[in-house]
Amino acid sequence: MRKILLLSLFLLSALLNEAMAQNRTITGRVTDATNNEGLPGVTVLIKGTQIGTATDAIGNYSISVPAEANTLVFSFIGYTTTERAIGNSSTINVTIGADAQQLSEVVVTGYGTQLRSEFTGSVSSVAGESIQNRPVQSFDQALTGRAAGVNIVQPNGLLNNPPVIRIRGVNSISLSSFPLVVVDGIPISTEQDVSVNTAAVNNPLGDINPADIETIDILKDAASTSIYGSRAANGVLVITTKRGKAGRTKVTYDGWAGVNKAVRLPELLDAQQYIDHKNRALANALALNPNAVNASQRDAQGRGFFPNYNADGSMVNTNWYDEVYRTAFSHNHSLTMSGGTEKTTFYFSGGYSDQEGFLVNNSFERRSGRFNIAHDVTNWLKLSANLNYNNTINNTPPSGSNPGSAFTSGGLGRLAIAQAPNLAPYTADGEINVQPGTPYIGRGNNLVPITWYNPVAVRDLDRNRAENNRLISNLVAQVKLLEGLNFKSAYSWDRGNSENVTFWNPISGDGWGFNGFADNNTFRRNNWNWINTLQYQKTLLEKHNFNLLVGTDVQKTRLEYWGAQRQNLTDPFFTNFQGSFGINLAGDNGIGQRAYESYLGSVSYNFDGKYFISGNFRRDGNSALSPENRWGSFGGTSVGWTVTEENFFKTSSLSNLLSTLRFKASWGRVGNGNLPSDYGSYTTFEADIYGEEAGLGFNQAGNRDLRWETSTQTNVGFDLGFLANRITLEANYYHNNIDNLILYAPQAPSKGIPNNRILTNVGSMYNKGFEFAINATPFNNDGFSWSTNLNFTTNKNEVTALTNDGSPIIGTTGSLENTSITAVGYPVGSIYAVKTAGVNPQNGRRIFINAKGEQVQYLHQGGTQAWTYLDGTVAPRVSGADAQIVGNALPKWYGGFNNNLRYNNFDLNFLFTFSGGNYIYNGTQAGLRDQRHWNNSVEVLDAWSESGEEAEIPRPVYGDNVSNGSAFANDSNVQKGDFLRLQTATLGYTLPTTLFGKTGINSLRIYTQVNNGFIITKYTGVDPEISTNGNENTTPGVERNSIPQGRAITFGLSLGF
């Protein structure tokens, strides 16, 4: 509402400025929004004329303006074209390129570029500056909320965790839904298959320094993506790295440093509360079953939990958060030099990032270098080369926060909340407190064994490290064959080596059972790509504009990995793989190869910038499909009509208000060949060993009919621009029908098919929704400017068919808990849990609703009365087999609201993100209310205690892992996920240029930034955007034992010479 008011105010003020001016000279300065530096060479035109000038070396201009002129147009390659009403001003200072969300001139479409005004597909563009200088490890983590249709979720606060990116919904079930990422033309490897150890996540996109990115164009509909054919079903992120510009060599330094801290941690019982609560639960249990705990685990009064004391006599009261989390310090630096001559331009950058996680001993370090050069060899031959080398090192103790590890006993996220608070991390002698003969913490005076590892042992003695060395390089030759006819050949090489190191200590933790465990492996990925295109651009009779492109694209990726596992340390002195162990086993070993061969063509035509039509075609071959079915044809077409270019419109009075009106529509069919296996069509036998004997067994049922999964995508929309595009609205409706879904089709386990699944083309689903993006610059005066972007997307996902008999696919969290289901008629990965009907006020028992819809209450240790109907008669046991669909896990709407304000030398940016309409399974809460020896959240203090009490938590009975949800998921832990978050806010100040004198310094800006400033949500878990199962399509919206998110505050400076 407030926004609308402001817009109306702006409209009013714009109308007031409609006074005629006299013939006169106007001067001013054009500055770059990123650093307030003067921009040389900016074209300044009087709108509707050819009268113009250009800015000088420091960005100043002077132009003589005729009386009837009312608008100046400022344009510069790579920057937003800005128009300014002249009004009565004699000085007009302009800052350009300020907002990433404003429509930039050019869309990078992968194999070429197109003017945005002529592009009829659907694309969102994000400028590099809006994602750089953020305390993140990879650029994709900073894209949240920036672009319509793009939903990005950071799974948790573990450093370098790849985000979950969904463009216009979840577009597959068994295949990856991660978009294709193209960097300077080459599709780079994004799969996390380079990291198999369970603790150190390895995000391949962390190998790109965000500071090197010029723009990210996100291609969303088939008309834009079909040129990528089978690679494009999840959308395409086209990343263009920075280039030099002819002229003075510019040197910039960017640096930031900051702190990061875990937020929204649940409040836990302290030692006294823990002892009291557990003993109370124990008494309740023993009253029901005298054998509920062993006699050795309780005293004569039935108590099992007792205080422990420090040397000074004080009671041990350990806040395990203090042992596991910290205030982390990070700093990041990048230095770039760019420039060139008319013939040669270069860009060089070096970066260093040293980040600590708020999880103790979690760290990320990146050293990066990039060199981009372009050279015009002759007037018909242009060569360019990009060379990017990175080294990243990611260290972490076991966190239980990467996909599949939610229930790892050694996960620190879980240990921090579950470990008993009345136990000390260290003994009086300063040794790590361990119960002799066990991997667990010393139980002290407790009689009940506490079967959690000592977190400080896991934190300090267990290590996981992933180190990547990666070279991404390409060489491009462009040959101008004839005027308008260009040939381009680009060869790219993406070579990555990863080394993963795991060591688990023999004292307390997962390594205890092995008496020390080490697992090292190395991965080598070789990925090359060669693209040849021939492009012909021609304008006939001035108004017929043609653009034709044909090309070939071949790519081969080979992955080889090998490693070893070592167990049984000969001496606890050794703390690494290289030490001495009694047992040496093969580790992760394998070879995979994937090849693509493609032929592509594209044609676009427009008449006079008014009518547009274009088409793409691609024929793809993919080695991962069966030989008989590996070729597929894909394509798309789009049309557009720019009404505002029509003469009838230009002459209408509406043209003063409405500057752009364009309708567009597209349709196309793309494929998805992101198969999870390189060899899914083969039936194979795998070797194993039986005792000392060689063994062999059927291990994969292949499918010789494996063929393409296809997405049929429709997009219709319009672009509106008001008042010289100071306000623009882009609206789209999209519909994506996915057929021949490649599913790991579940098989009846009794068939004995290995893994109970076969990759099969069965099933269909759709995604549909609306996307809106509003950009506006309500104020843009000399002293004050404000530009804003609001994007909003809706999505409806529904599975319309699965296997022939419609068997649903159950999604499992951490290989243990069934939390999700993909079933016909529902969105992918809906929350699947047993329904409940609160707590019976009469007796404090949880009431479950069984599969028949009957209310059944549970009494732990209740013997024959464990399961009863509310009238007390015995009922059949309720279990996870009674689970039902309780809610969709995919957000129905999401978006971002971004604002840039500038007041003199101060700038302020803030980005809100929001999402909702989804449900989250808060499995962590089940653990926090578990009535075993685990610590609980303070909520259990309000558990049911007397007849008639309305309580949320049932009467505590020691050992009860059913009532609150550990034994199977129930809907008392399912909550709505709506939220509004201040994603980031930055306050900057640019020092006046006059301060620098002749130091050579051109600009200096200092800023402070907060990330994850606050969140407004009714969700009670650590974060509504959590994704314990990472990128898994079939188990979204689950929180289970992951570490939380952090809040980061940074200070930075940008210095330009």
Next chain:
Amino acid sequence: MKLLNLKAYKISLVKLSLLTLPLSIISSCSEDFLEAVPETTVSEATAFDTPERILSQVNGLYSTLKSNYVDPDGNILGFLSGRYQIFSDIRAEEFKNQTTNVVTGYDVYQHTNGGDNTYLTNMWTAGYLAINRANTFLAGLEANSDKVSAEIAAQYRGEAKFVRALAYFSLVQFFAKPYTMDNGASPGLPLRLQPESTSANNDLPRSTVAEVYTQIIKDLDEAEAELAADNGSELYNIIRAHKNAAIALKTRVYLAKGDYTKVSTEGNKIVSTTAPFTSPINVTHALEPNIRAVFTAPFTSSESIFSLAVAETNTAGTQNQIGSYYNYAGGAFEYSINAAAPGIYANPQWRAVDKRKTDLTATNPGGDVYLTKYSGQTPFTDYVPIIRYAEVLLNLAEAEARVGSQTRARALLEAVHHRSDPDYSFGTLNQSELISAILTERRIELLGEGFRSNDILRLNQPIQSIGAGTSINPTDPRYTFPIPVDEVNNNPGIQ
């Protein structure tokens, strides 16, 4: 006049020649550019190509029974490596849970598990994987019968049928009502005897328990005929099936079926008429004088009729191996022995001087009694005992006590008991006391070997569950394990 104005065309020629370079390389992209074949697995086309590979597949069947099979999430599916035996034993009165960990059976212990239990599902999956691998092997062997001699082929067929029978028998004990309850009229298991490698045939109803038993006995009868009398080495006579292994397993199957006459028939093939009891035919089996030796490396005692081999390279994963569950020192100590009645430990038939108490149990500093039958030391390479001669003697003893010679029954019982406690006197025993003593002896002798729940069920007794705090009667739905939800969801015929 020149035919070509070279100068004018020179640049174009240079450009064109540049063009031909990529074009020629692309056209040389041979047809097999898109050919990527697995390099670390053997294709189905060649899996039966050599006698060595066929033998490897036989070994693979045994490791599947053990289940070293890793699912896509990286979990080892536990079956007869230990988890099956443990789940059978912890349901009743013999053990007490120490760690309240669902991964190690806490909900099975408490009888709160449903058809969604991950580990029971894994067990079902692993059992059927063994069955399908056996079916696949039998069909592949048939199609490649020229690759090995007829004699070897017969032996391998026998081994595959033995594996299939053992898998079906193990599953039908857990997931169906006992045969003895209604003569096998209850729904049993989907009976799959054809190799499966495609998406077809998900739909298959359960055969009756009786039909499953019929198939098991058919397989074992055929296996007895086809298997080698002797596998040629002490080791192979334990880790691979031979005729006596099939016969011994039949005594177990008939006992579960309540067909005591048949137990005697089969048992008498491999148990001499009088003590000292040994097998008169095929491989010689006898009780090991010192029971500790049966469970100590190299695990090649003549008492072991069939065990699953384990080595460092093929342990079953920490939480699936029998060695880690019970031991306090070095083991994970998931379950202690219930030292109080009705646990067997407190039974007067099991005296403190009994070697099975002194050598196979111990007491920890906290006063908990624990089982030391299996090594508690990483890497847990104990062979997993599946059939040993002591069991055969007790199977036969029970059959003799019920339908044959009580004198011989008592002699068999005493052979087992007196090995570990030679001075114990059973006194006079009438028939029901004798049967009771034999059943008690099974609990002592076979503790921790996976017999408890299956014995309770075949006798239609209530399960005196420590974990559930109650007796679970045969009419209680908790009495047997539910069919896994995964099967129900994907096999429309299962209901």
